[in-house]
Amino acid sequence: GAVVSQHPSWVICKSGTSVKIECRSLDFQATTMFWYRQFPKQSLMLMATSNEGSKATYEQGVEKDKFLINHASLTLSTLTVTSAHPEDSSFYICSAIRFGGLDTDTQYFGPGTRLTVL
Amino acid sequence: KQEVTQIPAALSVPEGENLVLNCSFTDSAIYNLQWFRQDPGKGLTSLLLIQSSQREQTSGRLNASLDKSSGRSTLYIAASQPGDSATYLCAVVSGSARQLTFGSGTQLTVLP
Numbered sequence: 001g002a003v004v005s006q007h008p009s010w011v012i013c014k015s016g017t018s019v020k021i022e023c024r025s026l027d028f029q030a031t032t033m034f035w036y037r038q039f040p041k042q043s044l045m046l047m048a049t050s051n052e053g054s055k056a057t058y059e060q061g062v063e064k065d066k067f068l069i070n071h072a073s074l075t076l077s078t079l080t081v082t083s084a085h086p087e088d089s090s091f092y093i094c095s096a097i098r099f100g101g102l103d104t105d106t107q108y109f110g111p112g113t114r115l116t117v118l
Numbered sequence: 119k120q121e122v123t124q125i126p127a128a129l130s131v132p133e134g135e136n137l138v139l140n141c142s143f144t145d146s147a148i149y150n151l152q153w154f155r156q157d158p159g160k161g162l163t164s165l166l167l168i169q170s171s172q173r174e175q176t177s178g179r180l181n182a183s184l185d186k187s188s189g190r191s192t193l194y195i196a197a198s199q200p201g202d203s204a205t206y207l208c209a210v211v212s213g214s215a216r217q218l219t220f221g222s223g224t225q226l227t228v229l230p
Contacts, residue, residue, distance in 0.1 A: 042222065043207060043220040043223055044162075044207070044209075044220045045220075046218070049215070049217075091159075093161055093162065104216075105150050105216055106152075106167065107218055109154075109161055112161040114159065
């Protein structure tokens with residue numbers, strides 16, 4: 001159990017366009033989801049914490065108007081990169097915490113989405 | 119602010135060797151520590167999770183230890199195989215927000 005999926009797994013877009021990435025918990029409900037970004041040969045950096053039904057909490061230095069996060073249901077969070085630029089090219093990974101489980105400090109990770117902005 | 123450091127950044131060993139990866143963290147008030155494996159261009163695979171009250175966890179050829187008071191953890195890999203080649207990430211949950219903080223990883227190459 002505790003499977004998290006992401007869609008798409010990779011996307012290539014032109015500069016200036018917007019891209020939406022979905023993160024789904026397939027077999028559990030998740031009140032909290034996280035979005036991370038990973039640049040080549042670097043570690044994961046937390047971008048924002050997403051709670052179902054409320055506004056996301058962004059980490060310092062992350063532009064909330066550029067990275068729009070919506071957590072409309074207990075199984076789905078979306079990250080929209082608006083007006084994407086080449087510097088936004090990165091590997092985006094989401095994670096989710098199981099609602100009501102004993103593993104409240106365990107994050108289950110999606111497989112990641114590779115974004116390339118031309 | 120929690121900081122996680124992993125040493126070495128890269129490691130290359132011949133097949134069959136036993137090896138140790140190191141992880142240290144600055145704030146010892148953690149809830150748990152987790153070791154992940156990441157293959158190139160892929161997501162994370164959770165290897166071992168050690169709760170703050172535990173000293174070690176074992177899974178197959180992997181053994182992870184935790185010394186919370188000194189802010190250290192080690193991942194021991196026995197009888198390494200080429201298939202073990204990957205980047206190994208250490209991460210801790212800490213703080214009032216229970217955030218997960220990652221180390222920069224150790225890139226392991228096991229030579230056949």
